[in-house]
Amino acid sequence: MNEALKVAVVGTGGWGAQHARILSRRHDVELVGIVGRDPGRTAARAAEFATTPFTDIDTMLDQARPDLVTVCLPNEVHFGPTLHLLQRGVPLLVEKPLVFDLEEADALLAEAERRGVFFAINLNHRYAEPVQRAKAAIDAGELGDIVFATWRFGGEPNFGTSPHANLIETQVHGLDMLEHLCGPISSVAAQMTDMTRPGTYTTLAVALRFASGAVGSLVGSYDSSYAYPDTQVIEVNGTEGRLIIEDTVKRLTLSVAGDEMRRVWEAGYFNDEARTFEYTFDRHMDAVLAALRAGQQPPVHAREGRRALELAMGIIRSFEEGVRIAV
Known part of the structure:
Protein backbone atom coordinates (compact mmCIF):
# COMPACT_ATOMS: atom_id res chain seq x y z
CA MET A 1 0.00 0.00 0.00
CA ASN A 2 1.23 3.50 -0.84
CA GLU A 3 2.34 5.69 2.05
CA ALA A 4 -0.21 8.31 3.10
CA LEU A 5 0.18 11.66 1.39
CA LYS A 6 0.76 14.60 3.70
CA VAL A 7 -1.70 17.40 2.88
CA ALA A 8 -2.24 20.82 4.46
CA VAL A 9 -5.09 23.31 4.06
CA VAL A 10 -4.60 27.08 3.79
CA GLY A 11 -7.81 28.81 4.83
CA THR A 12 -10.32 28.49 7.67
CA GLY A 13 -13.54 29.65 6.00
CA GLY A 14 -16.72 27.71 5.36
CA TRP A 15 -15.56 25.95 2.20
CA GLY A 16 -12.14 25.45 3.78
CA ALA A 17 -13.97 23.23 6.26
CA GLN A 18 -14.95 21.02 3.33
CA HIS A 19 -11.26 20.69 2.41
CA ALA A 20 -10.46 19.64 5.97
CA ARG A 21 -13.45 17.28 6.17
CA ILE A 22 -12.47 15.42 3.00
CA LEU A 23 -8.80 15.13 3.85
CA SER A 24 -9.30 14.15 7.50
CA ARG A 25 -11.56 11.23 6.54
CA ARG A 26 -9.26 9.65 3.98
CA HIS A 27 -7.13 6.64 4.92
CA ASP A 28 -4.55 7.51 2.24
CA VAL A 29 -3.99 11.05 3.53
CA GLU A 30 -2.53 12.59 6.67
CA LEU A 31 -3.91 16.08 7.30
CA VAL A 32 -0.74 17.69 8.62
CA GLY A 33 -1.90 21.24 9.23
CA ILE A 34 -4.33 24.09 8.75
CA VAL A 35 -3.10 27.63 8.12
CA GLY A 36 -5.16 30.68 9.03
CA ARG A 37 -4.71 34.34 9.85
CA ASP A 38 -6.67 34.35 13.13
CA PRO A 39 -4.94 32.24 15.83
CA GLY A 40 -8.09 31.38 17.74
CA ARG A 41 -10.14 30.45 14.69
CA THR A 42 -7.25 28.46 13.26
CA ALA A 43 -6.71 26.57 16.50
CA ALA A 44 -10.41 25.73 16.70
CA ARG A 45 -10.50 24.44 13.13
CA ALA A 46 -7.33 22.38 13.63
CA ALA A 47 -8.72 20.88 16.85
CA GLU A 48 -11.95 19.96 15.05
CA PHE A 49 -9.96 17.89 12.57
CA ALA A 50 -7.21 16.67 14.91
CA THR A 51 -4.34 18.43 13.20
CA THR A 52 -1.84 21.25 13.82
CA PRO A 53 -2.69 24.96 13.56
CA PHE A 54 -0.33 27.40 11.85
CA THR A 55 -0.55 31.13 11.27
CA ASP A 56 2.41 31.28 8.87
CA ILE A 57 2.69 29.41 5.56
CA ASP A 58 6.47 29.04 5.67
CA THR A 59 6.40 27.65 9.20
CA MET A 60 3.83 25.08 8.10
CA LEU A 61 5.88 24.12 5.05
CA ASP A 62 9.10 23.77 7.04
CA GLN A 63 7.57 21.79 9.90
CA ALA A 64 4.84 19.72 8.23
CA ARG A 65 6.52 19.17 4.83
CA PRO A 66 3.28 18.49 2.94
CA ASP A 67 3.11 16.62 -0.37
CA LEU A 68 0.13 18.79 -1.39
CA VAL A 69 -1.37 22.05 -0.18
CA THR A 70 -4.98 23.04 -0.80
CA VAL A 71 -5.79 26.75 -0.87
CA CYS A 72 -9.20 28.09 0.14
CA LEU A 73 -8.93 31.81 0.87
CA PRO A 74 -11.25 34.80 0.37
CA ASN A 75 -11.80 35.07 -3.37
CA GLU A 76 -9.96 38.33 -3.99
CA VAL A 77 -6.77 37.50 -2.05
CA HIS A 78 -5.69 34.34 -3.88
CA PHE A 79 -2.70 35.74 -5.74
CA GLY A 80 -0.07 36.44 -3.09
CA PRO A 81 -0.32 33.21 -1.08
CA THR A 82 -0.66 31.08 -4.21
CA LEU A 83 2.41 32.66 -5.81
CA HIS A 84 4.38 32.16 -2.61
CA LEU A 85 3.45 28.49 -2.42
CA LEU A 86 4.39 27.99 -6.07
CA GLN A 87 7.74 29.68 -5.42
CA ARG A 88 8.29 27.15 -2.65
CA GLY A 89 7.68 24.40 -5.22
CA VAL A 90 4.65 22.89 -3.47
CA PRO A 91 1.99 20.93 -5.41
CA LEU A 92 -1.28 22.87 -5.15
CA LEU A 93 -5.03 22.50 -5.41
CA VAL A 94 -6.58 25.98 -5.37
CA GLU A 95 -10.18 27.08 -5.16
CA LYS A 96 -11.86 29.01 -7.92
CA PRO A 97 -11.64 31.73 -9.04
CA LEU A 98 -7.96 31.49 -9.81
CA VAL A 99 -7.54 35.29 -9.52
CA PHE A 100 -9.35 38.42 -10.75
CA ASP A 101 -6.59 39.67 -13.08
CA LEU A 102 -5.22 38.00 -16.21
CA GLU A 103 -1.67 39.22 -15.62
CA GLU A 104 -1.74 37.63 -12.18
CA ALA A 105 -3.13 34.41 -13.67
CA ASP A 106 -0.31 34.36 -16.21
CA ALA A 107 2.27 34.98 -13.51
CA LEU A 108 0.98 32.03 -11.47
CA LEU A 109 0.91 29.68 -14.45
CA ALA A 110 4.39 30.79 -15.55
CA GLU A 111 5.79 30.13 -12.06
CA ALA A 112 4.16 26.70 -11.94
CA GLU A 113 5.55 25.87 -15.38
CA ARG A 114 9.02 27.13 -14.50
CA ARG A 115 9.16 24.96 -11.38
CA GLY A 116 7.27 21.99 -12.80
CA VAL A 117 4.66 22.24 -10.02
CA PHE A 118 1.40 20.26 -9.99
CA PHE A 119 -1.24 23.03 -10.13
CA ALA A 120 -4.93 22.07 -9.95
CA ILE A 121 -8.09 24.14 -9.55
CA ASN A 122 -11.33 23.00 -7.93
CA LEU A 123 -14.01 23.35 -10.60
CA ASN A 124 -16.00 20.65 -8.83
CA ASN A 271 -27.35 6.95 -2.96
CA ASP A 272 -27.05 10.04 -0.78
CA GLU A 273 -23.49 10.62 -1.95
CA ALA A 274 -24.55 11.43 -5.51
CA ARG A 275 -27.25 13.91 -4.45
CA THR A 276 -24.97 15.94 -2.15
CA PHE A 277 -23.32 18.94 -3.80
CA GLU A 278 -20.34 19.05 -1.43
CA TYR A 279 -19.45 15.49 -2.36
CA THR A 280 -18.66 16.56 -5.91
CA PHE A 281 -15.49 17.91 -4.28
CA ASP A 282 -14.82 14.52 -2.68
CA ARG A 283 -14.94 13.01 -6.16
CA HIS A 284 -12.61 15.66 -7.54
CA MET A 285 -10.20 15.06 -4.66
CA ASP A 286 -10.13 11.36 -5.56
CA ALA A 287 -8.96 12.32 -9.05
CA VAL A 288 -6.48 14.95 -7.82
CA LEU A 289 -4.74 12.59 -5.41
CA ALA A 290 -4.64 9.77 -7.95
CA ALA A 291 -3.01 12.06 -10.52
CA LEU A 292 -0.50 13.40 -8.00
CA ARG A 293 0.50 9.89 -6.93
CA ALA A 294 0.89 8.81 -10.57
CA GLY A 295 3.00 11.84 -11.51
CA GLN A 296 0.33 12.96 -13.99
CA GLN A 297 -1.12 16.35 -14.83
CA PRO A 298 -4.06 17.49 -12.66
CA PRO A 299 -7.51 16.38 -13.81
CA VAL A 300 -8.53 20.06 -13.93
CA HIS A 301 -5.42 22.17 -14.42
CA ALA A 302 -5.27 25.74 -13.10
CA ARG A 303 -5.06 26.91 -16.70
CA GLU A 304 -8.80 26.12 -16.89
CA GLY A 305 -9.29 28.81 -14.24
CA ARG A 306 -7.27 31.17 -16.37
CA ARG A 307 -9.45 30.32 -19.38
CA ALA A 308 -12.65 31.07 -17.44
Whole structure:
Protein backbone atom coordinates (compact mmCIF):
# COMPACT_ATOMS: atom_id res chain seq x y z
CA MET A 1 0.00 0.00 0.00
CA ASN A 2 1.23 3.50 -0.84
CA GLU A 3 2.34 5.69 2.05
CA ALA A 4 -0.21 8.31 3.10
CA LEU A 5 0.18 11.66 1.39
CA LYS A 6 0.76 14.60 3.70
CA VAL A 7 -1.70 17.40 2.88
CA ALA A 8 -2.24 20.82 4.46
CA VAL A 9 -5.09 23.31 4.06
CA VAL A 10 -4.60 27.08 3.79
CA GLY A 11 -7.81 28.81 4.83
CA THR A 12 -10.32 28.49 7.67
CA GLY A 13 -13.54 29.65 6.00
CA GLY A 14 -16.72 27.71 5.36
CA TRP A 15 -15.56 25.95 2.20
CA GLY A 16 -12.14 25.45 3.78
CA ALA A 17 -13.97 23.23 6.26
CA GLN A 18 -14.95 21.02 3.33
CA HIS A 19 -11.26 20.69 2.41
CA ALA A 20 -10.46 19.64 5.97
CA ARG A 21 -13.45 17.28 6.17
CA ILE A 22 -12.47 15.42 3.00
CA LEU A 23 -8.80 15.13 3.85
CA SER A 24 -9.30 14.15 7.50
CA ARG A 25 -11.56 11.23 6.54
CA ARG A 26 -9.26 9.65 3.98
CA HIS A 27 -7.13 6.64 4.92
CA ASP A 28 -4.55 7.51 2.24
CA VAL A 29 -3.99 11.05 3.53
CA GLU A 30 -2.53 12.59 6.67
CA LEU A 31 -3.91 16.08 7.30
CA VAL A 32 -0.74 17.69 8.62
CA GLY A 33 -1.90 21.24 9.23
CA ILE A 34 -4.33 24.09 8.75
CA VAL A 35 -3.10 27.63 8.12
CA GLY A 36 -5.16 30.68 9.03
CA ARG A 37 -4.71 34.34 9.85
CA ASP A 38 -6.67 34.35 13.13
CA PRO A 39 -4.94 32.24 15.83
CA GLY A 40 -8.09 31.38 17.74
CA ARG A 41 -10.14 30.45 14.69
CA THR A 42 -7.25 28.46 13.26
CA ALA A 43 -6.71 26.57 16.50
CA ALA A 44 -10.41 25.73 16.70
CA ARG A 45 -10.50 24.44 13.13
CA ALA A 46 -7.33 22.38 13.63
CA ALA A 47 -8.72 20.88 16.85
CA GLU A 48 -11.95 19.96 15.05
CA PHE A 49 -9.96 17.89 12.57
CA ALA A 50 -7.21 16.67 14.91
CA THR A 51 -4.34 18.43 13.20
CA THR A 52 -1.84 21.25 13.82
CA PRO A 53 -2.69 24.96 13.56
CA PHE A 54 -0.33 27.40 11.85
CA THR A 55 -0.55 31.13 11.27
CA ASP A 56 2.41 31.28 8.87
CA ILE A 57 2.69 29.41 5.56
CA ASP A 58 6.47 29.04 5.67
CA THR A 59 6.40 27.65 9.20
CA MET A 60 3.83 25.08 8.10
CA LEU A 61 5.88 24.12 5.05
CA ASP A 62 9.10 23.77 7.04
CA GLN A 63 7.57 21.79 9.90
CA ALA A 64 4.84 19.72 8.23
CA ARG A 65 6.52 19.17 4.83
CA PRO A 66 3.28 18.49 2.94
CA ASP A 67 3.11 16.62 -0.37
CA LEU A 68 0.13 18.79 -1.39
CA VAL A 69 -1.37 22.05 -0.18
CA THR A 70 -4.98 23.04 -0.80
CA VAL A 71 -5.79 26.75 -0.87
CA CYS A 72 -9.20 28.09 0.14
CA LEU A 73 -8.93 31.81 0.87
CA PRO A 74 -11.25 34.80 0.37
CA ASN A 75 -11.80 35.07 -3.37
CA GLU A 76 -9.96 38.33 -3.99
CA VAL A 77 -6.77 37.50 -2.05
CA HIS A 78 -5.69 34.34 -3.88
CA PHE A 79 -2.70 35.74 -5.74
CA GLY A 80 -0.07 36.44 -3.09
CA PRO A 81 -0.32 33.21 -1.08
CA THR A 82 -0.66 31.08 -4.21
CA LEU A 83 2.41 32.66 -5.81
CA HIS A 84 4.38 32.16 -2.61
CA LEU A 85 3.45 28.49 -2.42
CA LEU A 86 4.39 27.99 -6.07
CA GLN A 87 7.74 29.68 -5.42
CA ARG A 88 8.29 27.15 -2.65
CA GLY A 89 7.68 24.40 -5.22
CA VAL A 90 4.65 22.89 -3.47
CA PRO A 91 1.99 20.93 -5.41
CA LEU A 92 -1.28 22.87 -5.15
CA LEU A 93 -5.03 22.50 -5.41
CA VAL A 94 -6.58 25.98 -5.37
CA GLU A 95 -10.18 27.08 -5.16
CA LYS A 96 -11.86 29.01 -7.92
CA PRO A 97 -11.64 31.73 -9.04
CA LEU A 98 -7.96 31.49 -9.81
CA VAL A 99 -7.54 35.29 -9.52
CA PHE A 100 -9.35 38.42 -10.75
CA ASP A 101 -6.59 39.67 -13.08
CA LEU A 102 -5.22 38.00 -16.21
CA GLU A 103 -1.67 39.22 -15.62
CA GLU A 104 -1.74 37.63 -12.18
CA ALA A 105 -3.13 34.41 -13.67
CA ASP A 106 -0.31 34.36 -16.21
CA ALA A 107 2.27 34.98 -13.51
CA LEU A 108 0.98 32.03 -11.47
CA LEU A 109 0.91 29.68 -14.45
CA ALA A 110 4.39 30.79 -15.55
CA GLU A 111 5.79 30.13 -12.06
CA ALA A 112 4.16 26.70 -11.94
CA GLU A 113 5.55 25.87 -15.38
CA ARG A 114 9.02 27.13 -14.50
CA ARG A 115 9.16 24.96 -11.38
CA GLY A 116 7.27 21.99 -12.80
CA VAL A 117 4.66 22.24 -10.02
CA PHE A 118 1.40 20.26 -9.99
CA PHE A 119 -1.24 23.03 -10.13
CA ALA A 120 -4.93 22.07 -9.95
CA ILE A 121 -8.09 24.14 -9.55
CA ASN A 122 -11.33 23.00 -7.93
CA LEU A 123 -14.01 23.35 -10.60
CA ASN A 124 -16.00 20.65 -8.83
CA HIS A 125 -19.26 20.99 -10.81
CA ARG A 126 -17.59 18.74 -13.40
CA TYR A 127 -17.76 15.86 -10.93
CA ALA A 128 -21.51 15.88 -10.35
CA GLU A 129 -23.08 12.59 -11.44
CA PRO A 130 -25.53 14.26 -13.90
CA VAL A 131 -22.67 16.23 -15.44
CA GLN A 132 -20.48 13.17 -15.89
CA ARG A 133 -23.35 11.25 -17.46
CA ALA A 134 -24.17 14.22 -19.69
CA LYS A 135 -20.57 14.48 -20.84
CA ALA A 136 -20.52 10.76 -21.67
CA ALA A 137 -23.77 11.06 -23.67
CA ILE A 138 -22.42 14.02 -25.67
CA ASP A 139 -19.10 12.28 -26.34
CA ALA A 140 -21.00 9.16 -27.49
CA GLY A 141 -22.88 11.24 -30.06
CA GLU A 142 -26.31 10.75 -28.47
CA LEU A 143 -27.27 14.39 -29.07
CA GLY A 144 -25.87 14.58 -32.59
CA ASP A 145 -24.32 17.94 -33.43
CA ILE A 146 -24.79 20.46 -30.63
CA VAL A 147 -26.84 23.43 -31.82
CA PHE A 148 -27.39 25.43 -28.63
CA ALA A 149 -26.67 25.33 -24.91
CA THR A 150 -27.85 27.34 -21.94
CA TRP A 151 -26.63 27.87 -18.37
CA ARG A 152 -28.63 29.60 -15.63
CA PHE A 153 -27.40 29.90 -12.05
CA GLY A 154 -27.77 32.25 -9.13
CA GLY A 155 -28.71 32.88 -5.54
CA GLU A 156 -27.83 35.02 -2.55
CA PRO A 157 -24.85 37.34 -3.11
CA ASN A 158 -21.29 36.98 -1.91
CA PHE A 159 -20.18 40.58 -2.18
CA GLY A 160 -16.51 41.50 -2.23
CA THR A 161 -14.71 44.54 -3.58
CA SER A 162 -15.03 43.64 -7.28
CA PRO A 163 -18.05 44.98 -9.19
CA HIS A 164 -17.91 41.75 -11.21
CA ALA A 165 -17.80 39.21 -8.37
CA ASN A 166 -20.91 37.40 -9.63
CA LEU A 167 -19.28 36.87 -13.02
CA ILE A 168 -15.71 36.09 -11.97
CA GLU A 169 -16.18 34.02 -8.81
CA THR A 170 -19.61 32.44 -9.31
CA GLN A 171 -20.33 32.15 -13.04
CA VAL A 172 -16.81 30.77 -13.52
CA HIS A 173 -18.54 27.42 -13.10
CA GLY A 174 -20.87 28.14 -16.00
CA LEU A 175 -18.12 29.33 -18.32
CA ASP A 176 -16.07 26.24 -17.53
CA MET A 177 -19.07 23.91 -17.82
CA LEU A 178 -20.25 25.20 -21.18
CA GLU A 179 -16.80 24.67 -22.68
CA HIS A 180 -16.44 21.32 -20.91
CA LEU A 181 -19.65 20.05 -22.51
CA CYS A 182 -19.78 21.96 -25.80
CA GLY A 183 -16.22 22.92 -26.74
CA PRO A 184 -14.52 26.31 -27.01
CA ILE A 185 -16.49 29.55 -26.89
CA SER A 186 -15.38 31.82 -29.71
CA SER A 187 -17.23 35.07 -28.96
CA VAL A 188 -19.44 36.73 -26.34
CA ALA A 189 -21.97 39.58 -26.24
CA ALA A 190 -23.10 40.74 -22.81
CA GLN A 191 -25.67 42.77 -20.90
CA MET A 192 -25.41 43.49 -17.16
CA THR A 193 -27.41 45.36 -14.52
CA ASP A 194 -26.49 47.04 -11.25
CA MET A 195 -30.05 48.17 -10.50
CA THR A 196 -30.14 46.53 -7.04
CA ARG A 197 -26.63 47.57 -5.94
CA PRO A 198 -25.31 50.54 -7.94
CA GLY A 199 -21.76 49.97 -9.10
CA THR A 200 -21.93 46.18 -8.64
CA TYR A 201 -23.19 44.07 -11.53
CA THR A 202 -25.37 41.55 -9.77
CA THR A 203 -27.11 40.04 -12.80
CA LEU A 204 -25.82 39.40 -16.31
CA ALA A 205 -26.95 37.79 -19.54
CA VAL A 206 -24.48 36.69 -22.18
CA ALA A 207 -25.03 35.50 -25.75
CA LEU A 208 -22.37 32.97 -26.78
CA ARG A 209 -21.02 31.55 -29.98
CA PHE A 210 -19.00 28.32 -29.94
CA ALA A 211 -16.15 27.48 -32.29
CA SER A 212 -18.29 24.60 -33.60
CA GLY A 213 -20.92 27.05 -34.88
CA ALA A 214 -23.34 26.33 -32.02
CA VAL A 215 -24.78 29.20 -30.00
CA GLY A 216 -25.64 29.55 -26.35
CA SER A 217 -26.57 31.72 -23.41
CA LEU A 218 -25.47 32.26 -19.83
CA VAL A 219 -27.63 33.98 -17.22
CA GLY A 220 -26.06 34.53 -13.80
CA SER A 221 -27.56 36.38 -10.86
CA TYR A 222 -27.01 37.55 -7.31
CA ASP A 223 -30.63 38.78 -7.36
CA SER A 224 -32.11 35.32 -6.95
CA SER A 225 -32.19 32.75 -4.12
CA TYR A 226 -30.75 29.30 -3.60
CA ALA A 227 -34.10 28.48 -1.97
CA TYR A 228 -35.85 28.66 -5.32
CA PRO A 229 -36.48 25.52 -7.39
CA ASP A 230 -34.23 25.22 -10.44
CA THR A 231 -31.50 27.40 -8.97
CA GLN A 232 -29.15 25.93 -11.58
CA VAL A 233 -30.19 24.58 -14.99
CA ILE A 234 -28.10 23.43 -17.95
CA GLU A 235 -29.66 22.56 -21.31
CA VAL A 236 -27.74 21.19 -24.27
CA ASN A 237 -29.75 20.70 -27.46
CA GLY A 238 -28.43 18.83 -30.48
CA THR A 239 -29.68 17.70 -33.85
CA GLU A 240 -30.68 14.30 -32.46
CA GLY A 241 -31.54 14.94 -28.82
CA ARG A 242 -31.51 17.13 -25.76
CA LEU A 243 -30.28 16.93 -22.16
CA ILE A 244 -31.20 18.95 -19.11
CA ILE A 245 -29.29 19.03 -15.80
CA GLU A 246 -31.20 20.36 -12.80
CA ASP A 247 -29.54 21.82 -9.71
CA THR A 248 -26.15 20.28 -10.57
CA VAL A 249 -26.69 17.02 -8.66
CA LYS A 250 -30.47 16.63 -8.69
CA ARG A 251 -31.45 15.18 -12.06
CA LEU A 252 -30.36 14.50 -15.64
CA THR A 253 -33.00 14.10 -18.35
CA LEU A 254 -32.08 12.79 -21.81
CA SER A 255 -34.53 13.05 -24.70
CA VAL A 256 -34.42 11.87 -28.32
CA ALA A 257 -35.84 14.14 -31.00
CA GLY A 258 -39.36 13.10 -31.97
CA ASP A 259 -39.73 10.68 -29.04
CA GLU A 260 -41.92 11.63 -26.07
CA MET A 261 -40.24 9.03 -23.86
CA ARG A 262 -37.39 10.29 -21.68
CA ARG A 263 -34.49 8.73 -19.78
CA VAL A 264 -33.98 10.19 -16.33
CA TRP A 265 -31.18 9.76 -13.80
CA GLU A 266 -31.60 10.86 -10.20
CA ALA A 267 -30.02 9.48 -7.07
CA GLY A 268 -31.78 6.45 -5.59
CA TYR A 269 -32.83 5.89 -2.00
CA PHE A 270 -29.45 4.69 -0.73
CA ASN A 271 -27.35 6.95 -2.96
CA ASP A 272 -27.05 10.04 -0.78
CA GLU A 273 -23.49 10.62 -1.95
CA ALA A 274 -24.55 11.43 -5.51
CA ARG A 275 -27.25 13.91 -4.45
CA THR A 276 -24.97 15.94 -2.15
CA PHE A 277 -23.32 18.94 -3.80
CA GLU A 278 -20.34 19.05 -1.43
CA TYR A 279 -19.45 15.49 -2.36
CA THR A 280 -18.66 16.56 -5.91
CA PHE A 281 -15.49 17.91 -4.28
CA ASP A 282 -14.82 14.52 -2.68
CA ARG A 283 -14.94 13.01 -6.16
CA HIS A 284 -12.61 15.66 -7.54
CA MET A 285 -10.20 15.06 -4.66
CA ASP A 286 -10.13 11.36 -5.56
CA ALA A 287 -8.96 12.32 -9.05
CA VAL A 288 -6.48 14.95 -7.82
CA LEU A 289 -4.74 12.59 -5.41
CA ALA A 290 -4.64 9.77 -7.95
CA ALA A 291 -3.01 12.06 -10.52
CA LEU A 292 -0.50 13.40 -8.00
CA ARG A 293 0.50 9.89 -6.93
CA ALA A 294 0.89 8.81 -10.57
CA GLY A 295 3.00 11.84 -11.51
CA GLN A 296 0.33 12.96 -13.99
CA GLN A 297 -1.12 16.35 -14.83
CA PRO A 298 -4.06 17.49 -12.66
CA PRO A 299 -7.51 16.38 -13.81
CA VAL A 300 -8.53 20.06 -13.93
CA HIS A 301 -5.42 22.17 -14.42
CA ALA A 302 -5.27 25.74 -13.10
CA ARG A 303 -5.06 26.91 -16.70
CA GLU A 304 -8.80 26.12 -16.89
CA GLY A 305 -9.29 28.81 -14.24
CA ARG A 306 -7.27 31.17 -16.37
CA ARG A 307 -9.45 30.32 -19.38
CA ALA A 308 -12.65 31.07 -17.44
CA LEU A 309 -11.15 34.41 -16.36
CA GLU A 310 -10.26 35.20 -19.99
CA LEU A 311 -13.88 34.58 -20.97
CA ALA A 312 -15.08 36.74 -18.07
CA MET A 313 -12.82 39.60 -19.17
CA GLY A 314 -14.22 39.31 -22.69
CA ILE A 315 -17.74 39.52 -21.25
CA ILE A 316 -16.85 42.65 -19.26
CA ARG A 317 -15.32 44.27 -22.33
CA SER A 318 -18.37 43.37 -24.42
CA PHE A 319 -20.68 45.05 -21.92
CA GLU A 320 -18.51 48.14 -21.55
CA GLU A 321 -18.01 48.63 -25.29
CA GLY A 322 -21.43 47.42 -26.43
CA VAL A 323 -19.97 45.02 -29.00
CA ARG A 324 -19.42 41.31 -29.50
CA ILE A 325 -15.94 40.26 -28.40
CA ALA A 326 -13.90 37.40 -29.85
CA VAL A 327 -12.28 35.25 -27.17
